[in-house]
Amino acid sequence: MPEGGLIVEAGNSIEFKTGAWASVKPVHDKNKCVNCLKCHFICPEGAISVKDGKIDKFDLDFCKGCGVCAEECPVKAIKMVKK
Amino acid sequence: MIKKKAMTGAEAAAEAMRQINPEVVAAYPITPQTPIMHKFSQFVAEGDVDTEYINVESEHSAMSACVGASAAGGRVMTATSANGLALMFEIVYIAASSRLPIVMNVVNRALSGPINIHCDHSDTMACRDTSWIQLYSENAEEVYENNLIALKLAEKVNLPVMVCQDGFITSHAVESMKVLDDKTVKDYIGVYKPKYYLLNIDKPITSGPLDFFDYYFEHKRQQIEAMTKVIPEFHKIVKDLSKLLGKDYDVLEEYHLDDAEYVIISLNSTAGTVKHTIDKLRKEGKKVGALKIRMFRPFPLQEVAKWLTGKKSVAVLDRSASFGSVGPVYHEIRSALYETEAKPKVVSYIYGLGGRDINVEHIEKVFEELENGTAKAENYLGVRDENER
Structure with missing residues (x-):
């Protein structure tokens, strides 16, 4: 074990599933969504991915359920529900 | 080659620092430590050392800068006294827990209050559980020798070291003492090669991460056990110094x-x-x-x-x-x-x-x-x- 709490492998935050902390999760309504991508840029965990210019997935392994995406969505396409 | 010089304890600490030529020194003035950094900053200004000298706004920042510089892979030194050490206290623990081999000269002074600038050992004794090695110095010559020992010891066991001397009694009194020449000291301390350091772009690491009930206890156990290696390492380190200065050293x-x-x-x-x-x-x-x-x-x-x-x-x-x-x-x-x-x-x-x-x-x-x-x-x-x- 390295001394002093050092982590000697880079890129290890992928192993720390912060999504385990969440009590609520986002539910995305694709019909309402206008793909402005605001939620993608604003997510503090980078848990909202984009594919071909459209919102793709919400990665629940890393979403802490903070609800910033739902709050900021201009068309109310994201709802936070209990996990 | 040994030279006899007249120096105060503070000058003896500064002289050892000049010869060690640390990469980074960060410090804040406080009586009776001030003459150490006064002298050392002259060495910096005159180009006698290659040190990056960081003027900070408090001792808390001084030790924080030392932690950063040491984690980055540099040889790092500082100095303080009493209330300055108290203000550093939080980072004093973090330096040791991060296993950073920082060497700090502490000029012993009473911790207030009532306010007092003179010598007692309440400052460093308050730090006895911080996981820093502590060396105490009888006179200016021992201040000089303890600095050389401290640097090697710190880098061997990855624990920081306080080199203590009595405020005013030692720090401000001129004594006759022996010093080694620069080349001999350079050879004695050798080159510092940390195994892991932040500026190594070929092997990126994380320093100071969150450490909860999963690994914190193991890291504390490592610190406890590292301390048991200090005295045997001390004996190995002082062998060469004994030959150079013709004196015996023991704990x-x-x-x-x-x-x-x-x-x-x-x-x-x-x-x-x-x-x-x-x-x-x-x-x-x-x-x-x-x-x-x-x-x-x-x-x-x-x-x-x-x-x-x-x-x-x-x-x-x-x-x-x-x-x-x-x-x-x-x-x-x-x-x-x-x-x-x-x-x-x-x-x-x-x-x-x-x-x-x-x-x-x-x-x-x-x-x-x-x-x-x-x-x-x-x-x-x-x-x-x-x-x-």
């Missing part, structure tokens, strides 16, 4: 102990006063001796037990108080003797708080009280009682 220094019946234990400058008094009393045929503590952390329990077994009585001089308990040095000495067969009587003297003088007459009085058996378990030296104003 403890005995003085006329072989046939002594009455012993005084002290650290820092008082050890010199004790030795002087012993020279005087030996001429009168008294069987008196002394044990000086160079290394207080880790505490050399076994070595103390070895030297004190079979003595008649021992007085431990503490220049700080642990309010609600006994003096910190006395506490350790009593603990060291618990397993020994022929235990001496051990008594405590609290002395010199806030720079109160300790002189030969005081030491004579302690030896006298040991010899005639009038010493109580806990005593004061050189203080008024409630009825004297």
